[in-house]
Amino acid sequence: MKRLFVKGNEAVAMGALEAGCRYYFGYPITPQSDIPEYISREMPKLGGTFIQAESEIASINMLLGASACGVRAMTSSSSPGISLKQEGISYMAGSELPGLIVNICRSGPGLGGIDASQADYFQSVKGGGHGGYHIIVLAPHTVQEMYDLTMLAFDLADRYRMPAMLLGDAVVGQIKEALVPHPYQQPSDLPTKEWAVSGKQGRSDQRIVKSLFLGDGELEAHNWRLHAKYKQLQDNEVRCETEHVDDADLVVTAFGSAARIVKTAARMAREEGLKVGVIRPITLFPFPIATYQQAAQTVKKMLCVELNAGQMVEDVRLAVNGKVDVAFYGRPPGAGSLPTPEEILVQIKKHCG
Amino acid sequence: MTTDVFMAGFGGQGILLAGNLLAYAAIEQGLNASFFPAYGVEKRGGAANCTVIVTDGDVGSPVVGNPGQVLLFNQLSLDKFYPRVRKGGLCLINSSLAKIPEGEQRDDIDALLLPATDMAVEAGDARLVNMVMLGAFIARCEVVPMTAVKSALAGVLPERNHRFLPMNYAALDAGAARA
Numbered sequence: 087m088k089r090l091f092v093k094g095n096e097a098v099a100m101g102a103l104e105a106g107c108r109y110y111f112g113y114p115i116t117p118q119s120d121i122p123e124y125i126s127r128e129m130p131k132l133g134g135t136f137i138q139a140e141s142e143i144a145s146i147n148m149l150l151g152a153s154a155c156g157v158r159a160m161t162s163s164s165s166p167g168i169s170l171k172q173e174g175i176s177y178m179a180g181s182e183l184p185g186l187i188v189n190i191c192r193s194g195p196g197l198g199g200i201d202a203s204q205a206d207y208f209q210s211v212k213g214g215g216h217g218g219y220h221i222i223v224l225a226p227h228t229v230q231e232m233y234d235l236t237m238l239a240f241d242l243a244d245r246y247r248m249p250a251m252l253l254g255d256a257v258v259g260q261i262k263e264a265l266v267p268h269p270y271q272q273p274s275d276l277p278t279k280e281w282a283v284s285g286k287q288g289r290s291d292q293r294i295v296k297s298l299f300l301g302d303g304e305l306e307a308h309n310w311r312l313h314a315k316y317k318q319l320q321d322n323e324v325r326c327e328t329e330h331v332d333d334a335d336l337v338v339t340a341f342g343s344a345a346r347i348v349k350t351a352a353r354m355a356r357e358e359g360l361k362v363g364v365i366r367p368i369t370l371f372p373f374p375i376a377t378y379q380q381a382a383q384t385v386k387k388m389l390c391v392e393l394n395a396g397q398m399v400e401d402v403r404l405a406v407n408g409k410v411d412v413a414f415y416g417r418p419p420g421a422g423s424l425p426t427p428e429e430i431l432v433q434i435k436k437h438c439g
Numbered sequence: 440m441t442t443d444v445f446m447a448g449f450g451g452q453g454i455l456l457a458g459n460l461l462a463y464a465a466i467e468q469g470l471n472a473s474f475f476p477a478y479g480v481e482k483r484g485g486a487a488n489c490t491v492i493v494t495d496g497d498v499g500s501p502v503v504g505n506p507g508q509v510l511l512f513n514q515l516s517l518d519k520f521y522p523r524v525r526k527g528g529l530c531l532i533n534s535s536l537a538k539i540p541e542g543e544q545r546d547d548i549d550a551l552l553l554p555a556t557d558m559a560v561e562a563g564d565a566r567l568v569n570m571v572m573l574g575a576f577i578a579r580c581e582v583v584p585m586t587a588v589k590s591a592l593a594g595v596l597p598e599r600n601h602r603f604l605p606m607n608y609a610a611l612d613a614g615a616a617r618a
Contacts, residue, residue: 262474347500
């Protein structure tokens with residue numbers, strides 16, 4: 087297929103349409119508005135439904151409703167809007183509903199700014215709403231991955247019957263680069279949605295989608311079932327990219343757009359003869375614990391780089407469990423605080439010494 | 440081989456269009472490229488800049504601290520970014536609107552002063568300044584052939600603006616002739 091020159095946000099929209107998503111509900115916010123703009127133009131041509139809802143809260147609950155009916159549906163927003171959606175995400179998690187939530191992060195807290203940020207890591211991977219749940223979290227770092235991981239997110243959400251989040255930021259959202267679109271192929275073993283409330287159609291069974299469980303022991307059993315799925319995800323769905331870890335003295339780790347800056351810095355360090363490797367989690371939940379544990383056997387030190395003041399570093403430290411020292415470098419996001427490869431190289435040298 | 444290009448000026452000078460065009464031309468040539476616009480509360484007259492990476496390998500970081508190729512369109516961007524040009528790098532300066540402050544001349548870079556806004560006015564419209572600068576840049580640093588830039592222009596401009604193609608081509612050539 088021909089290579090296109092596409093903006094990251096548009097690649098998300100293209101991937102969603104290709105994956106058969108025909109329902110979108112959202113409310114505009116920078117820096118993700120290219121997603122609803124593209125979908126509002128293209129989805130109706132495919133017979134789909136685009137709704138610019140009256141609020142973020144309305145749109146997440148429309149997503150809940152559409153998913154309960156068994157269709158592929160999505161919403162997208164940016165950090166402050168995603169905070170508003172947390173109640174609905176918790177209800178979706180509790181109701182075991184699939185569905186895609188795209189967060190093209192901006193800086194915070196509060197309205198913050200519109201620059202690239204990774205400060206929503208905790209909110210995304212630790213269950214941003216109430217009740218002790220998790221959702222699948224994927225972190226693309228190129229325009230191609232914005233497209234590919236959008237498709238994967240729908241598949242994983244359907245397979246595990248839980249919400250999936252695509253966690254990007256203003257860099258991967260606004261950057262334009264080459265994209266090779268490809269036809270979506272649905273995995274042949276995706277379960278049919280026997281639980282969907284799509285009308286009885288002559289069936290005698292009653293289907294109920296709910297997150298309220300009041301019977302004695304009922305809710306505990308429900309929660310254990312959810313947690314068993316998180317374990318399955320950890321066993322089967324971890325995705326991670328590594329570069330030159332085998333002979334590395336120092337492993338630098340980062341996700342999303344920070345990983346791009348880190349990769350260039352690591353390449354510069356290698357050119358200077360420093361043995362530097364890179365670990366880039368693609369799934370943030372499930373987190374690539376085993377990859378870090380394995381690297382911890384051979385490397386002398388790790389350095390975690392994030393576009394925030396230190397969040398994923400906590401999960402890296404838990405993964406290596408004291409086996410190696412894990413240093414951190416990051417700056418609170420905002421206008422002018424995006425680090426450069428040169429800046430990361432200085433940090434690499436500091437920790438290689 | 441990786442070429443990093445940084446362009447800066449004020450909103451309305453066509454910085455983002457020039458960067459977008461360069462990256463698109465590179466992709467059409469079978470190279471890899473990224474176009475990353477400075478993303479902020481930009482407006483006409485405000486600061487605008489972008490980074491373009493062109494490579495035959497993987498595009499890594501879309502941002503560079505000390506870029507090797509720099510196009511500076513006004514005084515504000517010169518004051519801020521001239522000192523950041525990588526040692527041994529190339530710096531194109533729109534001398535119609537910007538000049539290097541007394542005593543801050545660098546002899547460790549290749550600087551080309553070009554009255555690009557005046558040349559754009561001569562070519563028919565001050566807004567052609569981006570094409571004059573890009574034309575000079577392409578002539579100096581053949582990251583993609585001029586023919587590729589010209590054919591890419593038709594791809595990035597909406598159909599309704601294709602009547603402006605000839606004057607844009609002329610501005611590209613005028614810039615190249617002065618490089």
